[in-house]
Amino acid sequence: MHYLPHTAEDIGSMLRVVGADTLDDLFSTIPDDCRLKADLDLPDPLTEWELNNHMEGLSCQMAVAPEYKLFMGAGSYEHFIPASISYLLGRSEFVTSYTPYQPEMSQGTLQAVYEYQTLAARLLGMEVATASHYDGATALTESLLMAIRITGRKRVAVSSLIHPLYRKTIRTYFEPSGYDVVELPYLENGTTDLGRVDELDDLAAVAVQSPNFFGCIEDLQKVGEKAHEKGAFFVPSFTEALAYGLLKNPGSYGADIACGEGQSLGIPLSYGGPALGMIATNKKYMRKLPGRLVGQTKDLDGRRGFVLTLATREQHIRREKATSNICTNNSLCALAAAMYMASLGRTGIRELARQNHDKAEYLKSQLKASGFNIPFDRPTFNEFVVEFPPGFEKTYERLLKKKIVPGLSISPFYPELANHYLLCVTETRSKEEMDELVRGLTIDNSKLRD
Amino acid sequence: MTELMGTTGLILNEPLLWEKGKKGRCGFSLPKQDVEPSPLDPELTGEGPDFPDLSEVDVVRHYTRLSQWNFGLDTGMYPLGSCTMKYNPKTNERQASLPGFSGAHPLLPDTLSQGALRIMFELEQYLTEITGMDAATLQPAAGAQGELTGMLLVYAWHQSRGSRRSKIIVPDTAHGTNPSSAALCGYRPVAVKSNDKGILSAEVVSEVMDEDTAGIMITNPNTLGLFEENILEIADIVHSMGGLVYCDGANMNAVMGVAQMGKIGVDVMQLNLHKTFSTPHGGGGPGSGPVCVKKDLEPFLPVPRIVQKEGRYALDENRPDSIGKLQAFYGNFGVMLKAYCYIRTMGPENLKKASQFAVLNANYIKEMLKDTLHLPFDRPCMHECVFSDKNQTPDHITTLDMAKRLMDYGFHPPTIYFPLVVQGAIMVEPTETESKEDIDRYIEAFKAIVDEAKHDPDLLRQAPHKCKVRRLDETTAARKPCLAG
Amino acid sequence: MKKINELIMPDDLRYAEDHEWARLEGDRVRVGLDDYAQDQLGDIVFVELPQVGDTLKKGGEFATVESVKAVVECYIPVTGEITDVNKELEDAPELVNQSPYGDGWFVELNPSDASEMETLMTSTECVEKLKGAE
Incomplete structure (x- = not known):
């Protein structure tokens, strides 16, 4: 086996040093009734070349671009990723190192994470950002736990227009501790109804998502004011980080903690993971943040350098009182995001975000013109909800066969919204592809009407 | 020793990203705008983030120089205890970057995701075989989230039996994350000391185990690198008081094919794919922390479950007793894929x-x-x-x-x-x-x-x-x- | 780290088990962390203090002290209401290392029962206890 370097001679001489006759003797401290007597029942080994064939065979059973035209986002977005990023991210000095416990030989990772923290904070208009979390759902959950810890209160109000799978994650984490999660309903225009917030006491945080699950941009000014009126943390979240290339950032609305998913920033879809959880806040709360943080300092000669810092918040020191149990996070994904933000720059991210918006507007207008209902009239970024006529499932299947994925049915999450689909258009979709989608939809639509 | 491994070579200084670049540069091939502009409401429009403008060359040199300040496993020996810094096979990186996997959207219909579902289904089977447990979930994103998942399963199991316990036993030779993972699940960790041999004796466990204790979180082999020889006795004590045994399996690299956790009283355990199963550590992640359980705990595993029917694979959300979800989608698929390849090439x-x-x-x-x-x-x-x-x-x-x-x-x-x-x-x-x-x-x-x-x-x-x-x-x-x- | 005979433990203070000190100043009690504790912790990087007006019961947590790789909770040595906190520590936590009994004080409180001071150790008792634990 080419990953195992020992020769028979090596094994023999090392066993002699150890004082064991056989490799099995090394396990003498394991009681006999704890031993596995049979061989593991696993497939026989493949050569590298057999593996290539096997994996290529499996990968062909997946529907991906460019063969398939995706009009689906819902928390995971197809964006262009420059070859330079995949290439740089593959550098083994980044890939095969671990958490930079020894800063003198990890300055590459440390400076890169510090730069990521800075760019993430700038994107969100906040003062500080963490090194990374698992994904948007856990970032939001940990942000709410942070608000609970700081305020000492035990209830959170969560918009029903936060990604349904994020809300499930919050409930899973909160179940044993008994913190109360109150879901806020939505208004006809596709934004969160804050009416119930007034009735709630002991409120640690008000969380919304913008753009929300319907793609609508929330009135963050109003949400922030309402949260602060109640002395609660204002926690705006997001699933599409690229939106903040164009939209006013959460910081400008007075966010206490901004959090969400950074997958759009140069990270492949990869069937949903690994992704990038982002959390940012202001300096006054930095010592309450969950997760790793990198800080700038100097070495003995006064040269600039970087270290993991504020470690006393973390699990290995504060034990059961830690701000989180996170240890391994998604560092390499944060690096991808930093490379992506650096590659775009201010000029590029603006232009790319604008294109996402304009293209989505184009498709929206074409669908409207073809007679489809756009139920929510709030402005959107690159996703929006369309109501298709009853019986649309057949059209959906037919389009799938034509390798077009016309969005995601949202009725499993919102039973009251039968035949409602969430469509997404990023810069990867061309006008031609959108026109083809509209044509495909209208042919069947006219048939359905007949 | 003839010559030291460590030497000096020319590396370059490199400023911070925003200390370089020039307004108007861009390191990204911007797509052509093929639709009419449609301005967003100015009320909602921001000024755009204060990012530096860099060319592609600027970005490439920047990160290449930074990478040279790092020491990775591919550079040399990295014997970081408890972290299992083993070689990361390069073919695994290739397989994970196949467009069929890296470009797969998680919400596509099952029929269009058969390749990924089969990999996940089979990986679950392999991990249950290696541990000797009955079922597995791949959803936890890292070891610590696996620990939390395990604690949530323990909690759900107790709750299903109408009991609510407040404590959990954590030995001093357990992994550092264990107490905070238990606390996140509302349990109060009760510390117990290892004996003069560096392992846990059954006596100290029986002294603290009671009917308000949900179970024990034991790292085996422990963080002293020693096999917990009394595990069977300890498991008996914990089980006899209605508790469960959680095993932190971060050190599984010592006992693959040698000891079977499922046969020695362990009810639930996590594995770290970025340790035992060779996936790279990435400067601090992403990792993956699957959790394996015995039959009794299976109904509580996170949703969706991957099921197989007549050779087709599907995601099953309909598990009423499930603890729910640990993250938005199915876990770090890109990492699982590499562990799958590792197991397939190792045999x-x-x-x-x-x-x-x-x-x-x-x-x-x-x-x-x-x-x-x-x-x-x-x-x-x-x-x-x-x-x-x-x-x-x-x-x-x-x-x-x-x-x-x-x-x-x-x-x-x-x-x-x-x-x-x-x-x-x-x-x-x-x-x-x-x-x-x-x-x-x-x-x-x-x-x-x-x-x-x-x-x-x-x-x-x-x-x-x-x-x-x-x-x-x-x-x-x-x-x-x-x-x- | 200092040897026990190198520790400065002034006679005019009283000491709690966890190495908080208390000094009666008129009708107020000033509280801080003693020389032994600051020396054990090493470079102190952050001190979290309570709010003025908080009422604390003897033995209750009132402060958290962090060094680079350790963190300890501090317990109030006598019951009372916090009347002042040392704001200097926000920007200069190193004062606890430099001057544990002077500029590095933590809080001042209005004791509910000043005689509680008598329940605390004297300097001699505290040093004896340290020697015993050696």
Whole structure:
């Protein structure tokens, strides 16, 4: 086996040093009734070349671009990723190192994470950002736990227009501790109804998502004011980080903690993971943040350098009182995001975000013109909800066969919204592809009407 | 030793991203705008983030230079105890980047995701076979989230039996994350001490185990690199009081094909794919922390479950007793894929060999260095061994000094000051992928450093001398944190 | 780290088990962390203090002190209401290391029962206890 370097001679001489006759003797401290007597029942080994064939065979059973035209986002977005990023991210000095416990030989990772923290904070208009979390759902959950810890209160109000799978994650984490999660309903225009917030006491945080699950941009000014009126943390979240290339950032609305998913920033879809959880806040709360943080300092000669810092918040020191149990996070994904933000720059991210918006507007207008209902009239970024006529499932299947994925049915999450689909258009979709989608939809639509 | 591994070479200084670049540059091939502009409401429009404008060349040079300030496993031996820094096969990277996998959207219909579902289904089967458990979930994103998942399963199991317990037993040789994972699930960790052999005795467990204790979180092999020999007795005690046994399986690399956790009383355990199953650590993740359980706990596993019917794979959300979801989608698929490839290329015999060689290497280092460094528990170890700086106390040399000096010799230091049960701990985990020559060089380096400690202690106190930076001021970093530029 | 005979433990203070000190100043009690504790912790990087007006019961947590790689909770040595906190520590936590009994004080409180001071150790008792634990 080419990953195992020992020769028979090596094994023999090392066993002699150890004082064991056989490799099995090394396990003498394991009681006999704890031993596995049979061989593991696993497939026989493949050569590298057999593996290539096997994996290529499996990968062909997946529907991906460019063969398939995706009009689906819902928390995971197809964006262009420059070859330079995949290439740089593959550098083994980044890939095969671990958490930079020894800063003198990890300055590459440390400076890169510090730069990521800075760019993430700038994107969100906040003062500080963490090194990374698992994904948007856990970032939001940990942000709410942070608000609970700081305020000492035990209830959170969560918009029903936060990604349904994020809300499930919050409930899973909160179940044993008994913190109360109150879901806020939505208004006809596709934004969160804050009416119930007034009735709630002991409120640690008000969380919304913008753009929300319907793609609508929330009135963050109003949400922030309402949260602060109640002395609660204002926690705006997001699933599409690229939106903040164009939209006013959460910081400008007075966010206490901004959090969400950074997958759009140069990270492949990869069937949903690994992704990038982002959390940012202001300096006054930095010592309450969950997760790793990198800080700038100097070495003995006064040269600039970087270290993991504020470690006393973390699990290995504060034990059961830690701000989180996170240890391994998604560092390499944060690096991808930093490379992506650096590659775009201010000029590029603006232009790319604008294109996402304009293209989505184009498709929206074409669908409207073809007679489809756009139920929510709030402005959107690159996703929006369309109501298709009853019986649309057949059209959906037919389009799938034509390798077009016309969005995601949202009725499993919102039973009251039968035949409602969430469509997404990023810069990867061309006008031609959108026109083809509209044509495909209208042919069947006219048939359905007949 | 003829020539030191550590040497100096030309590396370049590199400013921070925003200290370079020029407004108007762009490192991204912007797509053509093929639709009419449609301005967004100015009320909602921001000014755009304050990012530097860099060319593609600027970005490429920047990260290439930064990467050269790093030491990775591909650079040299990285025997970080408890972290299993084994070689990361390159073919696994290739497979994970196949467009069919890297470009797959998680919400596509099952019929269009058969490849990914089959990989996940089979990986679950392999992991249950390797652990001897009955079922697995791949959803947890890292070891610590696996621990939390395990605790949530324990909680759900108790709740289903109408009981609510408040405590959990955590030995002093458990992993550092265990107490906070338990606390996150509302449990109060009760610390118990290991005995003079470095393992847990059944007596101390029976002293604290009661009907308000949900179970025990035991790391096996433990963080001293020792197999918990009394595990069967301990499991009996915990089970007899209605508790469950959680095993932190981060150290599974020692016992693949040798011990079966499912047969020794373990009810639930997590694995770390980025340790045992060779996926790269990425400078601190992404990892993956699957959880394996016995039959009783299966109904509580996170949704969706992957099911197989007539050769087709599907996601099943309909599990009323499930604890719910640990993250938005199915976990770190890109990481699982690499672990799957690893298991497929290793096969059953080589996995066992990997554990045997990992244990051989650790015992070899232990034997070769035990006259040089203080060895608090002189008995056969598993995949890692723990020394201390006790012999160097008269020279006023600490574990930290020796660790820093190792860098000059061209090695990544071991884990230091952990586990806490050994003062000044030096925790060495060589893994099976290091050759005897490299291990011998490491041993020689340690011997030379201990010699230097006697004759030229300042060389150690001032170390490292050959890195990009010298020792860093961590005190000021924590007093006046500068977390963003 | 200092040897026991190198520790400065002034006679005019009283000491709690966890190395908080208390000094009666008129009708107020000033509280801080003693020389032994600051020395054990090493470079202190952050001190979290309570709010003025908080009422604390003897033995209750009132402050958290962090060094680079350790964190300890501090317990109030006598019951009372916090009347002042040392704001200097926000920007200069190193004062606890430099001057544990002077500029490095933590809080001042209005004791509910000043005689509680008598339940605390004297300097001699505290040093004896440290020697005993050696």
